Amino acid sequence: MHDPATINAAQPTTVNVDLGDRSYPIFIDHGLIDADLVTPFIPASRAVIVSNTTVAPLYAERLAQSLEAAGKRVELLALPDGEQYKTLETLGTIYDFLMEKQVDRKTTLIALGGGVIGDITGFAAASFLRGIPFIQIPTTLLAQVDSSVGGKTGVNHPRGKNMIGAFYQPRCVVADTGSLETLPDRELSAGLAEVIKYGLLWDEDFLAWIESHVADLRRRDPATLTEAIRQSCLIKAEIVRQDEREGGIRALLNLGHTFGHAIEAGMGYGVWLHGEAVGAGMCMAAELSRRLGLIDPDAVKRVETLVESAGLPTRAPGELSVERLRSLMDSDKKVEHGRLRLVLLGRLGQARLVDHVPEETLLETIAYTTGATP
Numbered sequence: 287m288h289d290p291a292t293i294n295a296a297q298p299t300t301v302n303v304d305l306g307d308r309s310y311p312i313f314i315d316h317g318l319i320d321a322d323l324v325t326p327f328i329p330a331s332r333a334v335i336v337s338n339t340t341v342a343p344l345y346a347e348r349l350a351q352s353l354e355a356a357g358k359r360v361e362l363l364a365l366p367d368g369e370q371y372k373t374l375e376t377l378g379t380i381y382d383f384l385m386e387k388q389v390d391r392k393t394t395l396i397a398l399g400g401g402v403i404g405d406i407t408g409f410a411a412a413s414f415l416r417g418i419p420f421i422q423i424p425t426t427l428l429a430q431v432d433s434s435v436g437g438k439t440g441v442n443h444p445r446g447k448n449m450i451g452a453f454y455q456p457r458c459v460v461a462d463t464g465s466l467e468t469l470p471d472r473e474l475s476a477g478l479a480e481v482i483k484y485g486l487l488w489d490e491d492f493l494a495w496i497e498s499h500v501a502d503l504r505r506r507d508p509a510t511l512t513e514a515i516r517q518s519c520l521i522k523a524e525i526v527r528q529d530e531r532e533g534g535i536r537a538l539l540n541l542g543h544t545f546g547h548a549i550e551a552g553m554g555y556g557v558w559l560h561g562e563a564v565g566a567g568m569c570m571a572a573e574l575s576r577r578l579g580l581i582d583p584d585a586v587k588r589v590e591t592l593v594e595s596a597g598l599p600t601r602a603p604g605e606l607s608v609e610r611l612r613s614l615m616d617s618d619k620k621v622e623h624g625r626l627r628l629v630l631l632g633r634l635g636q637a638r639l640v641d642h643v644p645e646e647t648l649l650e651t652i653a654y655t656t657g658a659t660p
């Protein structure tokens with residue numbers, strides 16, 4: 287595990303995403319926004335920081351100063367804050383700004399913010415002038431461990447989340463754990479859901495490490511956060527290396543997400559945070575795995591205890607009926623040829639895709655994990 291004594295911005299903790307000539311580093315440590323790490327990844331003299339009205343006042347000036355000190359010309363676009371702005375209309379606002387500023391093919395877009403900013407800025411970079419350079423500076427835990435890595439970019443359609451987008455990899459990712467100091471507690475817990483997800487789906491040792499460090503993570507100890515992000519990014523980088531376009535094992539990253547997306551959509555986007563819905567969704571997936579004889583009751587209990595200790599719900603909201611949750615699960619992108627494919631647990635530390643879940647078992651599981659009656 288990471289030795290806290292080695293943390294410094296001159297030699298940050300680094301994870302590499304190995305994708306041939308599109309490979310890139312993820313730098314993880316405390317204080318990296320002020321360290322001039324991104325300029326070597328900006329091919330020409332211009333960069334546009336895309337952020338939002340919450341994050342820009344906190345970090346954009348510091349970032350711009352470090353870039354300008356390295357001789358770059360920097361412009362800032364601060365978008366409105368919120369998932370409801372992850373739309374084609376906001377994408378149009380980005381294009382308008384880039385046109386107005388006469389941005390050329392070598393200008394680099396820098397996403398400074400959470401997953402919403404990373405996803406929409408990445409898609410703007412993928413599509414403007416058929417592709418311009420792009421850097422991710424994620425400022426939520428969720429974005430640092432998940433959305434900034436792996437190249438999924440896009441916006442929502444009124445009828446579905448993340449329905450319009452592209453695979454487009456950044457030139458580098460800079461995860462400054464210092465930026466998490468201003469993150470609301472609820473958002474930190476939401477990010478922990480994705481950290482737990484990696485332990486559950488891929489690495490039981492990491493799962494045990496999270497169990498013993500969850501309190502340090504919640505009090506934002508920088509060295510512990512760095513280690514959690516490093517381990518999470520190592521797992522995501524390996525999965526993306528093997529399956530960049532989600533033809534196979536990348537789907538394992540959706541552990542808890544089919545249940546979670548149904549909760550998010552059923553409650554109305556923004557009522558439950560994505561990570562909160564994934565927390566409950568992982569408990570639902572664990573319970574279903576138990577009912578299918580894949581894991582034992584102690585393993586389910588372990589999942590629930592960890593999710594709860596991260597400050598996350600372990601059950602779907604009671605106000606959603608079983609029928610509603612079940613039908614919303616069919617709207618998930620993971621439905622193939624009309625067949626629901628679920629990510630379940632073969633054991634703790636190893637997820638697997640399961641195609642033929644008996645409908646009755648699924649309905650009983652939803653009923654048991656929401657408190658509602660079928």
Ligand code: NAD
Pocket residue numbers: 338340341344367368369372399400401402403405425426428429432433434435436437438439447448465466467468469470473476560
């Ligand atoms: P978010 O981007 O909405 O950020 C959450 C909130 O925290 C926002 O209000 C934001 O302004 C604020 N914030 C961000 N950084 C802050 C900081 N350092 N201090 C204070 N406030 C800060 O939400 P998120 O959870 O980061 O990301 C969710 C989005 O990510 C969703 O749109 C989801 O679809 C997407 N996502 C994408 C992928 C992918 O692979 N591309 C993976 C997971 C999630």
Ligand code: GLY
Pocket residue numbers: 432433435436438532536539540
């Ligand atoms: N967040 C899921 C993925 O990147 O594939």
